Amino acid sequence: GAVVSQHPSRVICKSGTSVKIECRSLDFQATTMFWYRQFPKQSLMLMATSNEGSKATYEQGVEKDKFLINHASLTLSTLTVTSAHPEDSSFYICSAPSSWSTDTQYFGPGTRLTVL
Amino acid sequence: DAKTTQPTSMDCAEGRAANLPCNHSTISGNEYVYWYRQIHSQGPQYIIHGLKNNETNEMASLIITEDRKSSTLILPHATLRDTAVYYCIVRLHSGGGADGLTFGKGTHLIIQP
Numbered sequence: 001g002a003v004v005s006q007h008p009s010r011v012i013c014k015s016g017t018s019v020k021i022e023c024r025s026l027d028f029q030a031t032t033m034f035w036y037r038q039f040p041k042q043s044l045m046l047m048a049t050s051n052e053g054s055k056a057t058y059e060q061g062v063e064k065d066k067f068l069i070n071h072a073s074l075t076l077s078t079l080t081v082t083s084a085h086p087e088d089s090s091f092y093i094c095s096a097p098s099s100w101s102t103d104t105q106y107f108g109p110g111t112r113l114t115v116l
Numbered sequence: 117d118a119k120t121t122q123p124t125s126m127d128c129a130e131g132r133a134a135n136l137p138c139n140h141s142t143i144s145g146n147e148y149v150y151w152y153r154q155i156h157s158q159g160p161q162y163i164i165h166g167l168k169n170n171e172t173n174e175m176a177s178l179i180i181t182e183d184r185k186s187s188t189l190i191l192p193h194a195t196l197r198d199t200a201v202y203y204c205i206v207r208l209h210s211g212g213g214a215d216g217l218t219f220g221k222g223t224h225l226i227i228q229p
Contacts (some may be wrong), residue, residue: 004159006159034216034217043203043219043220043221043222044154044160044217045219046216046218047218049215049216058126059216088229091157093159093160095159095160095216095217096193103148103150103163103165103209104150104165105152105160105162105216105217106162107159107160107161108159109159110157110158110159112157
């Protein structure tokens with residue numbers, strides 16, 4: 001199956017700093033990638049759709065100026081949490097549909113963000 | 117996307133078949149049933165999907181009722197590593213690649229030794 005990686009797997013930062021999370025499709029190209037957030041004991045919530053070569057689209061209630069998304073190539077999307085605060089602490093997960101089967105999504109392993 | 121209803125949690129003995137139900141009574145004719153699972157602190161994993169025929173792959177079987185209002189995911193010989201939250205998602209096919217997924221609460225399946 002398709003492989004999606006994320007880096008870093010875990011990050012701890014101070015309040016007010018910015019954190020960048022990378023999502024890579026390792027063995028396929030992805031013109032579209034998705035970013036999700038998951039708080040403890042809750043389900044995944046879609047945050048935004050990352051589109052290669054164009055602007056990301058954000059779900060209602062997600063601040064685009066706070067969660068900057070860049071999809072600069074067909075294998076890389078980045079999510080930058082700007083001026084992070086403790087309430088941004090969460091599990092961030094990306095996904096991409098494979099180029100040979102857009103019916104299914106392949107997920108990265110997730111990034112655990114802790115803001116102190 | 118049609119709404120789905122799943123039990124909050126289920127237990128199953130190791131080595132036995134785990135049968136996870138999902139109700140989707142408002143499913144429309146062109147919507148598929150997808151199953152994903154999420155092992156603790158990992159990203160979700162695709163399991164299987166189907167439209168109306170039963171489907172089987174190396175991970176599981178999917179049984180969809182004739183009226184398509186419910187389905188059952190079957191893990192034929194559950195192992196401890198199958199302990200996870202299982203999500204049943206109903207959505208359109210292949211426009212599916214362009215849209216993110218809407219996750220419900222899922223079923224927490226616990227495999228007992």
